[in-house]
Amino acid sequence: MLSQEKTIGVLGAGLMGHGITLLAAKAGYKTTMVDQSEEIVEKAMQIIKKNLRHEVNSNKITETIAENISNCITLSSQVEDLQFCDVVIEAIPEVLTLKKDAFSLLDKICKPSTILATNTSQLSISEIASATQRVNQVIGMHFFYPAQIMQLVEIPLGEHTSQETRDSIVNIAKNMGKSPIVCKDSPGFIVNRLLAGMMVEATRMYDEQVASIEDIDRAIKLGLGHPMGPYELFDFSGIDTMVRAADGLRDALGERFLLGTGIRSKMRAGDLGRKTGKGFYTYE
Numbered sequence: 001m002l003s004q005e006k007t008i009g010v011l012g013a014g015l016m017g018h019g020i021t022l023l024a025a026k027a028g029y030k031t032t033m034v035d036q037s038e039e040i041v042e043k044a045m046q047i048i049k050k051n052l053r054h055e056v057n058s059n060k061i062t063e064t065i066a067e068n069i070s071n072c073i074t075l076s077s078q079v080e081d082l083q084f085c086d087v088v089i090e091a092i093p094e095v096l097t098l099k100k101d102a103f104s105l106l107d108k109i110c111k112p113s114t115i116l117a118t119n120t121s122q123l124s125i126s127e128i129a130s131a132t133q134r135v136n137q138v139i140g141m142h143f144f145y146p147a148q149i150m151q152l153v154e155i156p157l158g159e160h161t162s163q164e165t166r167d168s169i170v171n172i173a174k175n176m177g178k179s180p181i182v183c184k185d186s187p188g189f190i191v192n193r194l195l196a197g198m199m200v201e202a203t204r205m206y207d208e209q210v211a212s213i214e215d216i217d218r219a220i221k222l223g224l225g226h227p228m229g230p231y232e233l234f235d236f237s238g239i240d241t242m243v244r245a246a247d248g249l250r251d252a253l254g255e256r257f258l259l260g261t262g263i264r265s266k267m268r269a270g271d272l273g274r275k276t277g278k279g280f281y282t283y284e
């Protein structure tokens with residue numbers, strides 16, 4: 001089942017990193033998960049184990065399989081431990097300078113054949129690749145949250161990404177049970193760009209009080225079959241995260257991604273959605 005790649009490194013053990021690690025280990029890859037401290041990787045491993053326990057309890061996998069998957073995972077706080085990985089998937093915060101520093105370091109320490117993939121949601125793959133001497137082996141591998149559940153993996157190609165790199169990453173995504181879609185290195189790729197169009201318009205409809213937020217959310221769920229309406233989604237994903245994403249698209253693609261003003265007031269007040277107990281809605 002596996003391609004020639006046998007070992008995967010995951011840099012960053014946050015919300016996305018631990019999910020990607022679990023997917024890689026489940027697909028049978030020896031996987032090394034690295035973050036800045038032992039404490040962070042241990043905590044991420046606890047979440048992975050909890051997910052596996054849940055699958056055992058719901059009879060999706062056996063105890064032995066769960067143990068085998070766990071045993072495929074090595075934890076580390078040293079990026080040097082990724083040096084022999086065939087592929088490294090980076091999932092550190094969405095800050096270009098951070099990613100470029102990380103890629104520059106990975107380029108220096110990883111073996112020459114290692115493919116470096118980034119889980120960036122909308123930064124330029126070519127820009128990240130420019131921090132390395134292996135631009136043909138740098139590629140996007142954009143999972144969606146929660147990575148274990150969402151079927152799609154977008155694979156944005158950098159300007160110099162080789163066909164071989166593309167084939168390897170498509171293959172790994174398939175081995176993880178995902179549906180990969182290859183696209184150009186363009187702002188927001190496919191999903192976030194289309195989604196942002198709707199989300200930005202929702203912030204303007206909020207300012208204009210076109211209808212109540214409950215009714216607009218209901219309209220999108222009943223009229224388009226979406227699982228959540230836009231204001232529910234703002235609260236779920238974090239208003240700060242979504243605003244940063246929309247601002248990035250506005251910088252890249254222009255005023256059509258200009259947010260309404262009401263949402264910025266919420267941000268200034270610290271009402272960021274579910275994580276702060278209040279956003280468009282209030283949570284217990």
Ligand code: NAI
Nearest residue numbers: 012013014015016035036091092093094119120121143145
């Ligand atoms: P997060 O903040 O939950 O996790 C980031 C992790 O990276 C933290 O544990 C942090 O300690 C670690 N880190 C920071 N600098 C590091 C370094 N130099 N070396 C090693 N570890 C380092 O972030 P999250 O949400 O997992 O996002 C990661 C990436 O995935 C971002 O590029 C984001 O845009 C992307 N993404 C996020 C999604 C989401 O819904 N949260 C969905 C799809 C992509």
